[in-house]
Amino acid sequence: MIRTDLHAGWTVRAAGGPVPAELAAEIVPATVPGTVHTDLLDAELIPDPFLGENEAALVWFHRAAWLYETTFTAAPAAADERVDLVFEGLDTVATITLDGAELGRTANMHRSYRFDVRDRVRDGGIPLAVRFDSALEYAEELQKVIGERPRPYRHPFNAVRKMACSFGWDWGPDLQTAGIWKPVRVERWRVARLASVRPLATLDADGTGRLTLHVEVERSGLSAATDLTVEVTVGAQTARIVIPAGDISGMIEILVEGAQAWWPIGYGDQPLSDVVTTLRDESGELDAHRARVGFRTVTLDETADEIGSAFTLQVNGTPIFVRGLNWIPEDHLLTRLTREVYAAAIDRAVEANTNLLRVWGGGIYENEDFYDLCDERGILVWQDFPLACAAYAEEEPLRSEILAEARENVARLTPHPSLALWNGGNENIWGHEDWDWKPALDGLTWGAGYYYEDFPALLAELDPTRPYHPGSPSSPGHDPEVIHPNDDRYGTRHEWEAWNREDYTHHDNFRPRFCAEFGWQAPPTWSTLRESIAPEDFDQESPAFLLHQKAEDGNGKLNRGMAHHMRVPEEFEAWHWATQLNQARATAYAIAHLRGHAPRTMGSILWQLNDCWPVTSWAVVDGAGRRKPAWYALRRSYAPRLLAFRDGNLVVVNDSPAAWRGAAGLRRVGFDGTVLAAASHPLDIPARSVRIIPLDEAVITPGDPAREVLVAEADGLRATHLFAEDFDLAYDPAALSADISPVEGGYSITVTAASFARDIAVLADKIDPDAVVDDMLVDLLPGETHTFLVRTTWADPSGFVGPVVLRSANALAAPAEA
Template identity: 45%
Template sequence: MRTTMDLAGRWTWTVDTDGRSPVPDLAVPLVGRAIEAQVPGAIHLDLLAADLIPDPLVDQNENEVSWVSRCDWRLGRTFAAALGAERIDLVLDGVDTVASVAVNGRTVGSTRNMHRSFRFDITAVTAETNTVDVRFTSAYTEAEHWERVLGARPSAYPQPFAFIRKMASSFGWDWGPTLPGCGLWREVRVETWSTARIAAVRPLVAVYEETGILTAHIDLERTGSGATLPLHLEVEIAGQAVHAEVPPGEDSATVVVAVPDVRRWYPRGLGEPHLYPVAVSLWSGKEQLDEHCTRVGFRTVAVDRAPDAQGTPFVVTVNGRPLFVKGVNWIPESVFPGAVTADRVRTRLVQAAEANVNLVRVWGGGVHESDAFYDACDELGLLVWQDFLFACAAYPEEEPIRSEVLAEARENVVRLSSHPSLAIWNGNNENLWMRLDKDWAAQPGGELTWGERYYLEWLPELLRQLDPTRPYTEGSPWSGSWAHDPNDTDHQTFHSWDAWNEDDYTVYRDSSPRFVSEFGWQGAAAWRTLRDAITDPELRVDADNVRHHQKAIDGHAKLARNLARHLPPTSDFDRWHLQTQWMQVEAVRTGVLHWRASWPRTTGIIVWQLNDLWPVTSWSAIDSAGRCKPLYFALRDSYAPRVLTIEPGDGALELCVVNDDEEAWDTTAYLARRGLDGVTAAQWSHPLSVPPRSVTRVVLPSAVAEPSDPGAEFLVATVDEERALWHFAPPGEARRHGTPLEATVTAVTGGLDIGVRSDHLARDVLVQPDRIHPAATVDRGFTTVLPGETEIFRVRAPEPLDPASAQAAFVVASLRDTIDPD
C-alpha cells in the first residue's frame, strides 16, 4: 500500500551565491546565514517572520524589499526515509517557480512552472537520513532571459510575466503589489510504493433521464516488477462496486458505472448540490496497492450560444434549466498564495454564497485554486468559471513556454474533472480583445506569436480529448469569432470598463450586453484595514503612502473625476473614504439592477471583484483583511432572488420587478412620491403577477413619476418586503436639512444594536463597525432611512462592546456627512 510522509513544516533558507542571478547588495549580509522557513509558504513571509525585512504590505515597503525577488535562494531540510519499498518518490504539489531539486547532493529534477506538480524518483539516492535541497532562480532572471530569446511582446503591464509560468499578478496589477517571490507553495511529501500506484483519476459524468453515468478514466504507474502482473481496479459509488481487470503491461483503464434514480447536483437557486463519494482502489491479487477517494455530482452543464435576432446569447444552463448568472470574479487571496489556508478560502466562499452569488470566476492572472476551493464550491452550490492562466498580454507560443502551458493545462483539467461546480473553461482574460482594442499588431513585437493558437486551437483540442462534458469559451470577452469585435455587446461575453475609465456609471443603463463577465467600480478598503497598513500619524487623501495603496493607473484622479459628477470635492480623508465607498455601491448597484432587469437579453453578470490580496483601494467587495465593504451588502441585496428597481425608460420611469424564484410572484406594487419630510405628494398601486424566472416592467404614471420639486422629493416602490427608491436629484443638488440622525445604541449579547431614526429622509446611512472594534462586523451596508422609520444595524464582535464606542466620529454616518462639513 502506498505510504506518505508529509514534509511540510520547518525548512531553512539560505542565499544561493552560486545561482544564475547576481547577489543583490541588500542580500550580502545574509550570505551564509540560515533563515527558518515554513513550508508551504514563501520567501517574503519567512524573511518577515525573521525580522529581516519590513512588512511588504505596509506603507511603501513593497519597494524596499524588491531585492528579494532579484535574489536566488536555497531551501532545504533533512528527512528520514522508510527504506524497503520498490519506489520512493519526492512529490512537490507546487514549486514557485524555477528550481532544481537535489537529494543527498544529487540532482533529481528541475521545475519551471508554478502551476504544475512534480514527482521525482529518488529511490536510487535515498538513505536512512536524507537532505533535500531546492535551489530557486529569481523569476526575473528566468523571465527576462526568455523575453530576450523569444522577443518582447505587447502587454498591459511592463513586467515580463508572460515569459514565465508563474502567477501573473505577483508581478503587480492595477490592484496588487509587485512581489514575485519563490518557495514551495503547496504540499511536499515523500511517497513509497511497490508494484503499481494510481497516477490519476478523471471521473466524468453524464445524466440520461433519471440515470447518472460515471465514466472513470484511470491512469496507473507500475514498477519494474509490476509491469508483468495483472492488476485489478474497483470503483465504488452509491453502494455499488464495478470491477475491471488491467492486463500486464497496460497502464490505463476506463470503468463505467450507472447510478439509477440519481439525485442531481444543482447550483444555488436551482436546487440542492448533491454529491456522491467515489472510491477507486487498485489491487494485485488480494493485496490493495493504492486508493483514490473523490466526489462527483451528476449534472449537465451547457452554454446556449445559438444566434438569435439580437446577435449571439450566452445562456448558462444546468440540468437543462437556464439561469441568470449572479457572479463574482475571484483573484488570489494573497500575493503569497502559499500562506492561504483552507479555512480562509472557505470563509470567503461562504461569504459569496451568503451574498446570493451563484458563480465564481477564477481569473486568469492568478492560479488554479486549491482542492479546498473547489470542494467548497461543490458543497455550497457555487458554479465555477475557470480561466486558463493567461491575462492581459501577448504570450509566446514557442518553446519552452508552449510545452509548459499544455502540461499545466492537461494536469489541471484532469485534477479538476471530478468537481461538479466546475462549469465553464475559458481560454484567457482579455487577450483576444486587447489584440484589437490596443492594436497590438502595430506595437513592437506585434508581429510575433501572441497566444491565439492556445485559445483557438490547442486548448479546445485538449478539452475535446480530456473533458468534453463542459463548455469552453475562447476568451473573456469574446464575441464568438473574428467576424465581430471581441467586446461586442450583441455577441456573447462583454467587459464593461469604459464607464470606470472614461464615463459615468449612469452609462450602464445605455446598453444591455448579452453577458457581462467583468465590470466594477473602485472603493476604498475598510477604514481599519487601511489604518493598519499605513503608519502615517494621520490618514490624508494626498499622502504618498495612501496613494501607494492605489495601483490603478491614475486611480486617484479617476476617483476624483467620477466623484465630482455626483458629490462636492473634499480633502478630508474620512469623508473621501465614505464617498468612494458610496460611489462604488451606487455604480455597481446601478449596473447590476439594470442588467438583471434586462433578462432575457442579458443573461449574467460577473462583478469585478469579490476579494483582495493586500490592503488597497480597489474594486473588491471584501478587502484583504476579510472585512466586508459596503459593496458586499449591496451585492447581497441586488443579487437577491426577488428585487425591484426603478429604471428610466423612453421618456418615463419604469418599475422593474425581477423574480428569480421557481414560483410566480402574485402581489401588488405600491408607489409613493414623497417629500423629504415624509409627506406623500402622490401614490399609486398596481397588481402584479410575475412568472417564475422572469421580469415584469411597469410604466409609472406621471402623477407619481414627475416631481413638482426634484430637489425635495423622492419616489419609493414597495412590493411585499422589497423596496426600491428613486431620487429625482443627485446628492449634490438635493435639498438639505438640518435634522440630525437619532442613533440609539443598545448592548446585546454578542455586540450592539444601533437603531437609526430621522424625521427627514436620511439617505444612505452607514455604520462602520471596524471603527468600534477591529473584529466587529455589521449586518448591512448603506441603508436609506425613510422619514419617521427606524433601521437597526446589528454590530457583533468577539468580546463585549462599550455602547459609548458607537458615538465616535464616523461610526454612524450618512450621505449627508460626505457632503456637509458640519
C-alpha cells in the same frame, strides 16, 4: 503505496542576488509548504510588505536567489520497488539536488513534479536541496530568445509560468515569491500506481446519474506483464475492470438510477457522492484514490438569435442567471491560506446572494479546499486558464509548460460538480484586437493557438462534460476582426469604459449577453487603512496611500466619478466615506441594469469579491476580510427579488423558484414626508423572469426635483429614485437621531429620520475593528426607523452612534468636518 511527507527540518538561506548584508549569512528555519517571504517574516528579518511603504523597500527580492535544504532518511529500494520524490508545487524557477546530484530543473508553479529516486536512496541521512533563482530574471532572459510580447506592466510575467499578479497588478503588490509552496513527499510503491483518476459525473434527462471514470496507471519496470484490476465504488454500487498486461489506461461507467441531482445554490440541494478507486493486482491493493462528485449536467446555450447569440449557462437543463463575482487569490502570500480562510471568503460571497465565482486568469488554479467548499455550498465555478492581459508565446519552452499544467489541472478538477465552465484566458483576445499589440508582435505568436486549438482539443480528450469559452471577453464563432471580442451582442463583455473614462451610468449604453467584468473602486475599510498605513498618511496624496492605490490615475478616477453625483470632500474621512458610497451606488446601478435586461443578458460577474492585501480597489471585501459598504449594496442587488427604476419604469426581477404575486406601491414623497402622488400596480411575475412596469406620469414627474423622492415597495423590498444628483438635493444634514441598547452579541442601534435620509450606514469598524453590522445603505422617509445590529464585544457603546460612524449621504451635504 507508502507516502511520507517531507515537511520537517528545512532551512532557507540566501544564495545570490542583491540580498541585504544583514540577511546574506542568515540561515532561517523554513516552513514547508511555504515561501521565503513568510519564513523571513516569521523570523522578523523583513518588515511586513503589506504595511506602509514596505513593499517598495523589498524590491531587492525580485532578483534574489534562495536555497532550501533538509536531510531525510529513506531505506534503499527493494528490487521491485519504485521510490519517487514528489513536489506538488515549486514557485517557480527551481533546481532540485539530491545527495549532491542534480535531479531536475523547473520553471512552472502551476504543475507538480515527480522524480524517480530509487537508485539514489540509501541508508543514513540524505541531503535534499532546492535552489530558487529569480523568476523575473528567468523571464527576462527567455523573452530574449522567444521574443518580447506585449503586456500591460513592466515585468515580463507572460514569459514564465508563475502567478501573473506576483509581478504586480492594478490592485496587487509587486512581491515575487519563491519557495516550496505545496507539499513534498516520498512515495514508495510496487507494481503500479494510479497516475490519473478522472471521474466525470453527469445527469441524464431521465434522472440517471452517469459516472464515467477514466484511469491511467504508471507501471514499474517489472510489471509490464501483469494484469491490473481497477475497482470503483460510488454509493452502494461497485464496478471493476481489468487493465491487461501492457496497457496503462482504462474506463469504467456506472449508472446510478434516480440519482439525487446537484444544483447551484437557489435551485436545489447539493448532494455529493464519494467515489473510491482502488488499484489491485493478485497480491492485493496497490493504490487508492478518493474523490467526491455531484450528478449534474452543465451546458452553455450559444444559440444564434435576432440580436447575435446567447450566452446562457444551463444546469440540468435549467437556464441560470449568473449572479457572480470575480475571484483573485485571497492572499498574495498564498501559503498562508487555510481551509478556514477560504470558507470565510466563500461564505461572504454566499451571504451576498452569489451563485458563481470566476477564478480569474492572472492568479492560480485554486487548491482543493476552494473547489470542495464551492461544491458543498452550491457555488458554480468559472475557471480561467491562467493567462491574462498579455500575448503569450506558442513556442518552446513555454508551450509545453502551458499544456502540461493545463492537462494536469483539468484532470485534477474534473470531480468537482461546482466547476461549470473553462475559459481560455482573460482579455487576451480583446488585447490582441484593441491594445496596439499587432505592430509590436509583427507576426509573432500571441496565444491564439491555445485558445482556439490546444485548449479545446485537450478538453475534448479530458473533460468533454463542461463547456469551454475561448476567452473573456470574446464573441465565439466569429472572426475577432469582423465581430469585436467585446461586442455586447455576442458572448461575454467586459465593461471598463464606465470606470476608466465615463461614469457608472455609462452601463445604460450596452445590453451585453453576459457581463463578465465591471466594477468601481473604493479604499478599504477604515480599520484596514488604520492597520496598514500610519495616521499621518491618511491623505489621498501621501506616498503610503498611493503605494496602496495601484490603478493608473486611480484617485483621479475616484474623484471624477464622485463629481458626477456628489460634492467631492476635501477632508479625508469624509472623502473616504464618499468614495465607498459611490462604489456602492455604482455596484447597485450596474447590477440592476444587467438583471433588468434578462433574458437577453444572462450573467453579471462583478469585479471583484476580494483583495489579496490592503489596497484601494474594486473589491467589495477588503484585504482584511472586512465588508465595504458596496458588499451590502451587492447583497441587496443580488437578492432573488429586486425592485429598481429605469427610464420611468419599475423593473421587477424575480429570480426565485416561485411566482411573485401581490402589489407594488408607488409614492412620490417630499423630503418632509408629504405624499405628493401615489399608485399601486399588481404583480404577477413568473419564476425566473423580469417584468417592466410603465409608471404614471403623475408619479414620476417631480414638482421640486431637489426635495422629492420616488419610492416603490413590495413584500418588504424598497427601491428609491431621486430626481437630481446629490449636489443639487436639499438634504437635511442633521436628519438622523439614534438610540443604542445592548443585545446578545453586541448592540442594537435604532435610527429615526426626521427628514428623508439616504444611504444610512453604521461604520462600526471605526470603533471596533472586529465589529460587523447586519445592514447598510438604508433609506428612510420622515418618521421611519431602522434598527441596525452590530456584532461586537466592545464595552463602550457611545462611539457607535458618533457622527463619523453613523453615516449617510445627507452628511456629505454638510460642510466638511474638522
